[in-house]
Amino acid sequence: MLWNRIQKELNRQEMSIYKLAKITGIKDTTLHNYKKGSEPSFKNMCKIADALDVSLDVFRKENKTDE
Incomplete structure (x- = not known):
């Protein structure tokens, strides 16, 4: 699952969902809702990746292994 x-990454960076929300808007x-399984938009995934300072590819690879 993407989440x-x-x-x-949140755990690794000791970041809460609340802080991620503040950083990303x-x-x-x-x-x-994403945590419960909703799929984020591409725009929001970009915001999350930027906030966590990771490439979108990191999330893509994880998604492929979950299928």
Whole structure:
């Protein structure tokens, strides 16, 4: 699941969903929906990747292994 990789990065950087929401401008309720399985838009994935300072490819690779 895509959220698993996001969560790994949040844990690695000791960042909360609330802080990610503040950095990205994405509502924390939206981020919680992603955690529950909703698919983020490309625009929001870019914001998340930028906030976590990782490449979008990191999330793409994780998604492929989850299928």
